[in-house]
Amino acid sequence: MPLEKISQVSGSAVYVPGDDIDTDRIIPARFMKCLTFDGLGEYLFYDMKFHENGEQKDHPLNDALYQNASVMLTGMNFGCGSSREHAPQSLFRAGFRAVIAGNFAEIFFGNSINLGMPCVSVSNDVRNSIAEWVGENPSGQVLVDIKDLKVRAGDHSFTCDLRPGARDSLLNGAWDPLDELLEANHAIESIHGNLAYT
Amino acid sequence: MTKQNLFEKVWDAHAVGELQNGQTQLFVGRHLIHEVTSPQAFGMLREKNLPVRYPERTFATVDHIVPTNETQEPYSDPLADAMIKELRKNCSDFGVTFFDTDTGKQGIVHVVGPEQGLTQPGMTIACGDSHTSTHGAFGAIAFGIGTSQVRDLLATQTMALGKLKVRRIEVNGSLKSGIYAKDVILHIIKLLGVNGGTGYAYEYAGDVFDSFSMEERMTACNMSIEGGARAGYVNPDAKTYAYLKGRPYSPNDNDWDDAVSKWASFGSDEGCHYDDVVKIDAADIGPTVTWGINPSQAIGIDESIPDPALAQTKDRASIEEAIEYMKISPGAPIKGTPIDVAFIGSCTNGRISDLEEVASQLNGHKVKDGIKAIVVPGSQVVSKLAEEKGLDKIFRDAGFEWRFAGCSMCLAMNPDKLIGDQLCASSSNRNFKGRQGSPTGRTMLMSPTMVAAAAITGVITDSREVFSA
Numbered sequence: 001m002p003l004e005k006i007s008q009v010s011g012s013a014v015y016v017p018g019d020d021i022d023t024d025r026i027i028p029a030r031f032m033k034c035l036t037f038d039g040l041g042e043y044l045f046y047d048m049k050f051h052e053n054g055e056q057k058d059h060p061l062n063d064a065l066y067q068n069a070s071v072m073l074t075g076m077n078f079g080c081g082s083s084r085e086h087a088p089q090s091l092f093r094a095g096f097r098a099v100i101a102g103n104f105a106e107i108f109f110g111n112s113i114n115l116g117m118p119c120v121s122v123s124n125d126v127r128n129s130i131a132e133w134v135g136e137n138p139s140g141q142v143l144v145d146i147k148d149l150k151v152r153a154g155d156h157s158f159t160c161d162l163r164p165g166a167r168d169s170l171l172n173g174a175w176d177p178l179d180e181l182l183e184a185n186h187a188i189e190s191i192h193g194n195l196a197y198t
Numbered sequence: 199m200t201k202q203n204l205f206e207k208v209w210d211a212h213a214v215g216e217l218q219n220g221q222t223q224l225f226v227g228r229h230l231i232h233e234v235t236s237p238q239a240f241g242m243l244r245e246k247n248l249p250v251r252y253p254e255r256t257f258a259t260v261d262h263i264v265p266t267n268e269t270q271e272p273y274s275d276p277l278a279d280a281m282i283k284e285l286r287k288n289c290s291d292f293g294v295t296f297f298d299t300d301t302g303k304q305g306i307v308h309v310v311g312p313e314q315g316l317t318q319p320g321m322t323i324a325c326g327d328s329h330t331s332t333h334g335a336f337g338a339i340a341f342g343i344g345t346s347q348v349r350d351l352l353a354t355q356t357m358a359l360g361k362l363k364v365r366r367i368e369v370n371g372s373l374k375s376g377i378y379a380k381d382v383i384l385h386i387i388k389l390l391g392v393n394g395g396t397g398y399a400y401e402y403a404g405d406v407f408d409s410f411s412m413e414e415r416m417t418a419c420n421m422s423i424e425g426g427a428r429a430g431y432v433n434p435d436a437k438t439y440a441y442l443k444g445r446p447y448s449p450n451d452n453d454w455d456d457a458v459s460k461w462a463s464f465g466s467d468e469g470c471h472y473d474d475v476v477k478i479d480a481a482d483i484g485p486t487v488t489w490g491i492n493p494s495q496a497i498g499i500d501e502s503i504p505d506p507a508l509a510q511t512k513d514r515a516s517i518e519e520a521i522e523y524m525k526i527s528p529g530a531p532i533k534g535t536p537i538d539v540a541f542i543g544s545c546t547n548g549r550i551s552d553l554e555e556v557a558s559q560l561n562g563h564k565v566k567d568g569i570k571a572i573v574v575p576g577s578q579v580v581s582k583l584a585e586e587k588g589l590d591k592i593f594r595d596a597g598f599e600w601r602f603a604g605c606s607m608c609l610a611m612n613p614d615k616l617i618g619d620q621l622c623a624s625s626s627n628r629n630f631k632g633r634q635g636s637p638t639g640r641t642m643l644m645s646p647t648m649v650a651a652a653a654i655t656g657v658i659t660d661s662r663e664v665f666s667a
């Protein structure tokens with residue numbers, strides 16, 4: 001089945017402020033005891049959302065206004081820390097389809113693109129403006145345009161950034177590389193045979 | 199011939215071709231897997247009805263979820279039990295070698311690879327775990343990957359990856375006594391920051407890395423990712439070859455000389471290009487401890503906790519957040535901070551030389567009353583060696599618990615966890631919020647010797663003052 005060509009993602013957005021939000025915060029390690037990724041959405045930001053006694057903390061994801069959000073807006077170096085794909089998977093399974101941040105940790109970025117979940121970077125000023133707009137229009141639609149590299153919110157349009165290779169792979173429906181990797185059968189065979197080690 | 203660094207040579211030898219998205223299709227000669235990030239990948243293979251392409255290139259072990267205080271299955275945690283059984287089944291279904299708990303070879307994947315001789319110079323290595331950079335100590339290029347890439351490797355032995363730049367980090371001169379590889383890497387991360395390595399592989403070099411043992415090189419390479427570098431390596435030399443000689447998966451005697459000359463050929467050429475070079479004076483490095491919630495928030499043992507009011511504006515918010523979480527005071531000395539738990543172990547510092555070094559200093563010292571102190575060997579091989587040398591007894595006599603091999607309190611996916619806001623002096627590699635199993639638990643990273651000194655005094659201490667006698 002060919003992959004979907006992703007040229008834009010739109011939905012209501014939620015702003016989760018903070019820089020250096022690491023993968024342990026996105027999904028605490030204790031929830032990684034799972035054989036499939038299916039149920040991970042439930043544990044997204046668990047310790048940021050709940051006190052140890054299970055009571056809700058004051059967190060945007062607990063706010064009724066943002067329950068349907070599918071675009072996440074956040075700070076610098078989002079997804080730093082672990083290579084665990086559980087982190088982008090938990091966002092994806094919680095219904096998020098795009099992330100807008102100051103910038104992203106490398107492995108997290110790659111893992112997200114692999115899922116077909118665009119991660120675009122914006123400047124501080126742009127982030128603040130979008131955050132303000134989202135605060136005023138909690139159910140308003142934010143559109144992440146991969147083709148024109150714009151984030152549109154109401155009448156506003158902001159510039160965003162996405163590495164060309166990743167952008168192409170989303171636009172061409174080639175974000176999951178497996179089929180392409182499988183095609184190179186012959187060349188793989190030859191490297192396997194020529195390596196000095198097995 | 200153009201001069202190349204090791205990274206470029208290894209990359210070129212494994213590049214299958216260029217992909218549409220501009221990344222390289224890279225052949226990965228050695229694939230290591232464990233129970234947490236592989237079951238979903240095997241599931242995806244089954245869904246697509248794909249076989250494992252070269253099962254002989256993948257090796258498995260179980261480390262993250264294994265309890266370190268019980269060996270009898272079923273484990274008390276049913277989820278952990280299900281995960282080990284699933285890995286066992288996947289390995290047997292797909293023909294992958296599994297260093298199971300009854301093989302005497304099980305342990306933390308980054309301890310097991312080198313000690314089995316699976317990690318060799320000039321290889322590409324990948325594992326669904328961030329600290330795969332450890333294997334770079336042997337002059338291999340080793341990457342931590344996500345589960346979809348684990349799937350890609352199982353199915354094709356290749357993955358899509360953008361080429362990295364290379365930064366050479368030279369540490370020259372000699373280290374003061376009582377300074378360890380852990381201090382060196384914490385110092386490097388402190389200088390270059392948690393994102394400093396983004397887009398780079400780090401080549402570690404200079405007098406200090408030349409004189410380091412293989413295990414010390416592993417400690418440093420292990421934490422490359424904490425500085426944002428996807429991979430870190432040291433050029434192979436006589437120490438590398440001596441370490442590998444005679445290990446189960448090393449080349450045998452007949453092939454040895456050929457292997458060594460091949461390995462040596464991967465070393466960076468004299469005068470080759472680097473995208474960046476950083477030089478550090480070994481004399482500037484003291485015992486280093488983290489005070490905050492990422493590994494770059496580190497200071498020398500004689501320094502004080504930063505004051506956000508005096509910090510640069512861009513750092514202020516993160517310092518405030520860290521100080522609040524850690525429940526410490528700006529401007530206070532780090533020395534004397536009370537601890538609750540002491541943890542020696544992990545893929546950073548759970549090897550035999552780490553345990554020997556600490557044991558050699560314990561010498562009648564006792565863990566302070568009320569402090570929980572545990573030693574978790576990195577693998578069954580380490581644990582056996584240590585027991586043969588009587589280290590387990592030394593640790594026990596000093597008041598440490600002596601455990602079975604695993605990741606344990608490094609990330610607390612097994613029963614070893616901090617409780618409430620306990621503060622742990624830890625020889626592991628991450629001090630993120632909640633990392634050690636309690637959402638409010640606090641971690642200070644340091645060398646195993648510094649952890650032992652903290653266990654004995656009950657507070658963060660300069661180990662050189664405790665162990666001077």
Ligand code: SF4
Pocket residue numbers: 261262306307308327329544545546604605608609626627
């Ligand atoms: S010891 Fe810690 S860092 Fe190393 S592999 Fe285990 S959990 Fe990861």
